[in-house]
Amino acid sequence: MNRYLFVGPSLPDIRSCDDITVRPPVAAGDLIELDVEVGDAVGIIDGYFHQAQAVPHKEILDLMARGATVFGAASIGALRAAELADHGMVGVGGIFEDYRDRVLWADDEVALMHGTAEDGYRPLSEPLVNTRAKLVEASRQGLCDPETADRIVGELGAMPYRDRSWRQVVTVAVASGVDDAAAWRLGRFLATSTIDRKRDDARSLVGVLRRAGPGLRSAAPTRTLYLYGWQLAANHSEELAALRMCQVLATDFPSVYGHAVLRWLAEDCRTRCRSGGTVPGNGSGLPEAAVRHGAHVGWYGPDELPGPLGTWVTEHELAGADRVEIVARVLVRSFRVEPGITADELMLAAFRKLPGYAQALGLADRVSAINELGRRHRPDFDPDEMAEDQVLRWLAERWEVAPAALDIAANDRGFPSAQAAAVTARTVFLAASCDSFLADFRIGTENAHQSSTGRSPEIAMPPEGVSADAELSRGI
Known part of the structure; x- marks a missing residue:
């Protein structure tokens, strides 16, 4: 123990x-x-x-x-x-x-x-809970009356905690009508008293x-979006950062993510619905198995389309796809492990098995090096300050989708929204615009053209005097 x-x-x-x-x-x-x-x-x-x-x-x-x-x-x-x-x-x-x-x-x-800690946590103010207790004792000893003690506590409670001290007690006591000598006696008592409730x-x-002996395990708390994020960040911070970059950059991420979700649904159907058989090992058969599972658990009828479709499927997709294709797209784009929580753990498990995993883990250093070059060249460059509409326009161009379909495209990559994708996109924007290795980065295959020199890639920086906003809007 x-x-x-x-x-x-x-x-x-x-x-x-x-x-x-x-x-x-x-x-x-x-x-x-x-x-x-x-x-x-x-x-x-x-x-x-x-x-x-x-x-x-x-x-x-x-x-x-x-x-x-x-x-x-x-x-x-x-x-x-x-x-x-x-x-x-x-x-x-x-x-x-x-x-x-x-x-x-x-x-x-x-x-x-x-x-x-090196200073021994030397106190620079007095906690009110201790001052209360000291004033009770001071009142008992006749150094102040209870009404004055209450007024002092009220005044101290109204001021910032960092300002509370025995000297403030003296000031408040004098303002309350206590004569100077009595106020200083009260202050000295508070300064030297050993009363310390904390x-x-x-x-x-x-x-x-x-x-303490071993206790009982408590019921698990509701896993909120925030708790889920804290747990992931605490246990998988390096992998999670790499995964986020791949979600934005990898040209094949939608197919990789879709395969992982459909496979999970098909496996859940086999174990939960006792549907029998084996889960298809490749892409063929997975959409049908996942779509059948949705009907088994009551998300829609056997021959129905889930609705409303407008949130999850474009008009162009509706016009050119059969029912299985449409429903499979809805299942992938709407997939949440719990309400509001995207399938990051599921994707991390699949991510580790992908051919591009090792290279993906190096993306953070690569992106960081390029951003640092950007700052050296132009001190006003700060990825976090990029306007959201500028980032969203860039995402639409990179993902080759219409701006109106950005949320759907983000869902295809495991993001809850385009705005969530923009958080990571800000970080990788400069690197993706300057580094040819990232132009066609893939996670489902190994990227053979990565530089083996170990040096930061050569990037074409803008000339001196060109503003960051103007140049970044052109994509450096």
């Missing part, structure tokens, strides 16, 4: 030991990448809010679905535990209980500015984590 702990300023002096692996404050992506086994335990104390994207709830749910027990306390751990208590996350400590019971509700109650709850979680 493995135990992991994400912690920072709440317990800065803790170190990894034999029974717990200590990680920095958690951020988006960290839990997806965590290689847990059934029965492992994960503690979340600190996490980033602004410096990086905060850890999403779906990552925690996914972690529990993979068999880990997840505990939370003190800071973002307490927040997430209160929000996910009904789903199996285990909260520890008083701060968690206050969030769960709505005594506290603002996320920034537990937030603070702090230094780096630290106390963090220590409690460490104790719970050390005693």
Whole structure:
């Protein structure tokens, strides 16, 4: 059994030991990448809010679905535990209980500015949840009355968390009518008090984590478009980048993608519908098998066309194809593994078996090198700043389709829309316009004319003084 702990300023002096692996404050992506086994335990104390994207709830749910027990306390751990208590996350400590019971509700109650890990996460502001507790004790000792304490908490709560400090308490106290000497006594008490609810709850979680035994696996969360994307990016980032470029660049990608989808549908029919027989090994017979499967599962009648067809098939295709061809095209273009989620995992599995796979993995370096040459030649060149309509025009030209059919052409390549394809197209635009290797790049066969020198390809850059927008619109 493995135990992991994400912690920072709440317990800065803790170190990894034999029974717990200590990680920095958690951020988006960290839990997806965590290689847990059934029965492992994960503690979340600190996490980033602004410096990086905060850890999403779906990552925690996914972690529990993979068999880990997840505990939370003190800071973002307490927040997430209160929000996910009904789903199996285990909260520890008083701060968690206050969030769960709505005594506290603002996320920034537990937030603070702090230094780096090398600096020991030195606090640069005071979390409001600790100031509240100190003011309660100050009131008990007669350093301020409860009404003044409430006013101070209200004023601190209205200001950015990075500005909260004992000096601000003095300022607010004086503004509330407390005389200067009493306000400074209150400030000194807050500055020297050892009350620290976050630290106390963090220590409690460490104790719970050390005693934790294997828990039960939670139900898998709904696999949303975002969770699906995070999982793919965490586990297949290099392959996914290469696949995206092939979706845009490979002239034979529609046939490769269509074959993979139709084959999956035919195989699903054989196992799910018990249709018997074997799945056709090549292209012949796959459309018929896939179309029969659609009728078996009730997507349309045995002799019907699925509708509405206008979203998935052009008028020209309708005029020149039989029913099997039309339905097969609809099945490929509309194929989703779950609502809104395209078949990237299916395509990655097929991608690895293709003759052009090894060369495809080198596309990212090739494209990056050409984009860097573009920046050296013209500093204002930035692929991400290219106008979408310009990119879409280029895609229509490269894919040899009418602009009105771009969404359908994107569906043929496994993209949900032309706009989704444009995200990758921006990155490869310059390389595809300048590099002859990419002009007729194919994924279903090996590309024999790739340069073997290992050097960046020679590209024809525009003359000095020509604007990036004007030249890029011509396709360099």
